[in-house]
Amino acid sequence: MRPVGPVRSPDGARPDNSGFTRPVAGLLRAVLGALIAIAALTGLAAPALATQQPPHGTSSQPAPPEQPGLPVSGTLRNVDGTLLSGVRVQALDASGQQVASTTSNTGGRWELTVPTPGQYTFRIDRQSLPPGVTVLQGEVVRDVAPGTLSLVVFRFGAQRAGLQTSASATALRVLVDGIRFGLVIGITGVGLSLIFGTTGLTNFAHGELVTIGAVLAWTLNVTFGLQLIWATLLAIVAGAALGAATDLAIWRPMRRRRAGLIAQLVISIGLALALRYLVLIYFGGRSESFADYTNQVERNYGFISITDKDLATIVISLAVLVGVALLLQRTRIGKAMRAVADNRDLAASSGINVERVVLFVWILAGALAALGGVLFGLSELGGTVQYEMGFNLLLLMFAGVILGGLGTAYGALLGCLVVGVLVQVSAQVIPVDLKYLGGLAVLIVILVIRPQGLLGSRARIG
């Protein structure tokens, strides 16, 4: 990491505190500030959840297999989240003949039976819609096969006015999405970059810190029924503890034995592999949803409409990142981190306890990774958690961190923001299942053009 400001002598820095407790207090203050920001923000967002639906409400109905005919069902939900009752749904066979029809009940749910397997067209009777409701996609063609649950989803609402009227609205929306994603990558990437800066370790297990943070929050939230904010706070504490534990149990002994950096890199890969599949054994291979904030509706703020959780993600990330910047810039431990990153030996000879600084870096990185994991799941993965999420994010983290300059803190932030925006912009052009490609492509391009990254120094790259 390059020192962004001069590293002042310990005596000139802050005379109000003294001795060992100062760095701890600084770190605590920054973390606490971030936590309070989270609590306040998500607290504000809570009333918006009134229209929330159970996440898998429609899919939990088992299909009775042995009945004559095949059941097809669905739930009619308007764009604003209200359930539509009394709407007629028809099923037409291949020749256009109506074979069944039904009317949705008060829960918006409809169910009908088609006589034989095959292809059917399901159609909403527009006459029966309540006034003011428009259909975006009122006809769905679907192969109905025995033994599978046939769900038909109709989409409501007019074509998005914003999409049709102005390209600038789309651009703004993509930009905000990109910034949100970039901030989440940044929260996790800063830790990765600081670890590299202070110890030289390219930590391939950083993605697993992210996953474990998210999975812990999910466990507390879903299994133990804790509200997600409190679950996240506990997960952050656990993430910090995990970061400290990996440093104390693995990396400090490795440094003491003077293990080479490549040996450490391979060890981090082995660790990542073991941790990822331990999470798989515990958590399972499926995406699981958080219990809170799953089904939010976008609110219109005039120039942009955004869900509360996405807005909260942006504000929380910004607050935390400003907190981290203040920590690095103003507190003693932050200055020590920058000093160690800049020149480890010089820092040690000027009286900084390097091992303690590294431990704090790991604590900070672990806490940030856990928070980043929850925010990543909440905003980018649609409120779900998945065992490979950390590894997927890791590659984007590397892209952002290298783009900004490996080892720098502010460069990592900048680079991650660029990668986040790039990923969302590229999703407008290329297929959605390839959207992480843009972020990874930037990695290769930046290494050709400017391998030290945007804010990195030339001496580091070898």
Added chain:
Amino acid sequence: MIDIASLLANGIAALVGPSAIFFALLAIGLNVHFGYGGLLNFGQIGFALVGGYGMGIAVLYFGLPLWSGVLVGIVAGVVLALLLGIPTLRLRADYLAIVTIAAAEILRLITRSTSMTDFSGGTQGLTGYGGSFRQLSPFDNGRFYDFYGVRFLGQDLWAICVGWTVVGLSLILVFLLVRSPWGRVLKAIREDEDAVRALGKNVFVYKMQALVLGGVFGAVGGIVFALTTQSLTPDFYSPPQTFFAYAALIIGGAGRVFGPVIGSMIFWFVLSITDNFLRQATAGSNPLISFIDNQDVGAIRFVLVGVALAVLMAFRPQGIFGKRSEVLLDAR
């Protein structure tokens, strides 16, 4: 209860089976990269992917005969190595590690993308490109051949014979190359790049040649495996496979000609026996080991490999046969 005879039979089948061949070839490539050249390629599975898919797409999409498909696969490996090497080989070692792992993941995402279904088959993958390979088989493809209780299907036996021949030829090539002046320069680059540069050697070109050569071994591995299984599925080519190959290489000893092959055989022998043991021990109504779920055995293999990789690297980086002084442990 535990059936030790079947454990051993399965273990010996794995010792010489298609997986051991595949990972031996991957690890031979990694040995050129990491063991001799000091290059950290963590995307070796990407080379296997371009090899296998290069062949499959050439045969199925462009209608080329199989032998030219094999050539296409090898050329694809060369091209990938050049693409990865140009931006990263002048930089510190871990940049190559990050770029190669990212590139392998990019390739997997592209081949499994629904937008590529016509070309690479999407998540379904490709089949039916290698029929002419099986027709060449001198064995009865549908029959089981029994060697003292270790059974192979005829078509697999054919693939195994071809595979070990390829492995043998690769070993001879590596053996000759590392004893040539070229090999000595490569090892010197691993030890001290600047010293080699001071002697007037073009370090970048040597590293690039090593990257291409090792990448071709990876691509050939992908081709051989794709011909064995007769199917290509994108999610098989996931990053952990590269780590498996590294584990095999480090067990056998990096920087030794036979290291990767012996490592791969031991790796699959041990993995097959533990896997089978766990499956037997956790199956049934009264399992021997009750705290592990039978369905989790597949995931436990990854955990074991991860732990083994970390522990080996920490305590015995030279593996069984290597020399510690010849293993690259520190980046410049």
